[in-house]
Amino acid sequence: MAPTIENMLSPMMGDTTDDYVCRHNYSMKIISHSPFIAYIDGFLQDREAEHIMSLAETRFTPSETLNQTKTPKYRTSNSAVLNRSQTDIVRCIEERTAQITGIDMASLEYLQVVRYLPGQEYKKHTDYLDIDYLRTNYWGQFGQRFATILAYLHEPVRGGNTSFSALGLSIPTKKNDAVYWMNMHANGTEDVRTTHAGEPVEQGEKWAINLWAHRWNNAVRAMYTWQA
Numbered sequence: 009m010a011p012t013i014e015n016m017l018s019p020m021m022g023d024t025t026d027d028y029v030c031r032h033n034y035s036m037k038i039i040s041h042s043p044f045i046a047y048i049d050g051f052l053q054d055r056e057a058e059h060i061m062s063l064a065e066t067r068f069t070p071s072e073t074l075n076q077t078k079t080p081k082y083r084t085s086n087s088a089v090l091n092r093s094q095t096d097i098v099r100c101i102e103e104r105t106a107q108i109t110g111i112d113m114a115s116l117e118y119l120q121v122v123r124y125l126p127g128q129e130y131k132k133h134t135d136y137l138d139i140d141y142l143r144t145n146y147w148g149q150f151g152q153r154f155a156t157i158l159a160y161l162h163e164p165v166r167g168g169n170t171s172f173s174a175l176g177l178s179i180p181t182k183k184n185d186a187v188y189w190m191n192m193h194a195n196g197t198e199d200v201r202t203t204h205a206g207e208p209v210e211q212g213e214k215w216a217i218n219l220w221a222h223r224w225n226n227a228v229r230a231m232y233t234w235q236a
């Protein structure tokens with residue numbers, strides 16, 4: 009039988025997580041100080057990637073772009089949102105993210121799994137949100153999306169790097185590793201240098217989790233109240 013992702017995952021669909029122990033054994037290396045970008049080696053622990061993939065598998069819908077552009081084909085992947093602390097493993101990843109970013113869990117968006125087939129991509133964009141969007145969106149009450157952790161669940165055979173073109177960075181997706189960056193300057197204004205893209209996957213499939221942490225700061229609060 010061909011080693012498709014479905015074949016790999018299906019025996020695990022009923023997988024119990026009874027003997028799973030939540031551990032945080034990663035190491036972090038700073039790759040840019042301004043903007044802050046770090047590479048997290050071993051962000052995901054054994055079994056976590058497969059487990060998240062099997063939870064997401066039945067939930068995919070075409071990915072949306074929240075505020076940047078309505079251009080068709082801008083983000084051609086599929087996405088799946090998991091429930092808060094849906095399983096022990098989901099909760100462990102949420103806790104790990106909250107610890108790293110220094111927020112409480114309420115300020116962390118639900119895990120968003122993205123899946124790219126060959127030819128699919130997410131063109132250049134930023135992860136921070138328009139102030140008008142923040143005002144009406146559930147997550148807006150927790151402030152701006154100040155930090156992103158993008159964790160890789162499955163690496164494509166070719167293509168699919170995460171690139172920050174203004175910084176000359178093109179990061180290969182490596183299963184279980186993650187990239188962590190700050191979307192805003194220290195004073196709370198948006199840092200356009202964090203513009204990034206998921207380059208087209210050329211062969212194989214790329215799967216990742218978006219972990220978005222929200223925080224209030226004076227710049228966002230000032231805009232929020234000034235326009236209200």
Ligand SMILES: O=C(O)CCC(=O)C(=O)O
Binds near residue numbers: 130218
């Ligand atoms: O797939 C990638 O490498 C980037 C994904 C991304 O930036 C996003 O989903 O916001």
Ligand SMILES: [Fe+2]
Binds near residue numbers: 133134135204
């Ligand atoms: Fe992004």
